[in-house]
Amino acid sequence: MPLEQWVKQHVRPGDLLVLEASGNSVETVERIERAGGHALILESQKAGQIGKTYCKTDKVDAIKLARIYLSGLATVVWKPDATTRARREIFQRHRKSVQDTTRARNRLKSWFNEHNYRPAPGAAPDLHERAVNHPPDPLLDDDPNRAADPNV
Numbered sequence: 001m002p003l004e005q006w007v008k009q010h011v012r013p014g015d016l017l018v019l020e021a022s023g024n025s026v027e028t029v030e031r032i033e034r035a036g037g038h039a040l041i042l043e044s045q046k047a048g049q050i051g052k053t054y055c056k057t058d059k060v061d062a063i064k065l066a067r068i069y070l071s072g073l074a075t076v077v078w079k080p081d082a083t084t085r086a087r088r089e090i091f092q093r094h095r096k097s098v099q100d101t102t103r104a105r106n107r108l109k110s111w112f113n114e115h116n117y118r119p120a121p122g123a124a125p126d127l128h129e130r131a132v133n134h135p136p137d138p139l140l141d142d143d144p145n146r147a148a149d150p151n152v
Contacts, residue, residue, distance in 0.1 A: 003028070007035035018069045020044045020061075021077050029079060041077040042069060 011017065017032055017039040019025050025041045032039040042065060068074040080088070112118075 003031050004035040007032050007037045011035075011037040014038075016040065018042055018065050020065060025077075026079055026085070040069070041079060042074040043077055 007017075011032075013036075015037065017037055019028060019039060019041050021041050021044040029039045029041060065074075
């Protein structure tokens with residue numbers, strides 16, 4: 001049963017749903033609110049520290065979260081607005097693209113090193129530019145100072 005349908009069937013006006021913070025809790029709260037419910041996210045570290053039990057089931061966890069919220073021991077997590085989430089998404093994509101670029105540059109450097117390729121003196125130190133504009137051709141290599149690689 002989809003979450004929205006469950007909320008419409010089981011949650012009455014004025015009911016409060018409490019969730020433990022996780023990777024998709026903000027999206028879950030938004031879906032609950034679109035279906036007409038009201039939900040809060042509790043900080044997962046405090047929620048996990050209180051009331052450790054050996055019998056760990058969803059029902060026991062739900063009771064534990066409710067008690068923590070009602071006692072005031074848990075901190076409610078701030079739910080970012082749409083603009084903040086969009087900015088976070090842009091930042092994460094930028095960070096991922098920087099990591100991908102670094103990985104690609106390191107692979108190029110490793111490949112050059114494996115094939116004992118050294119740029120000519122005075123050449124641009126940027127290996128990416130050199131690889132794109134002047135890829136090494138081991139068949140045309142006539143440099144006697146470079147060690148021969150039997151794998152080429």
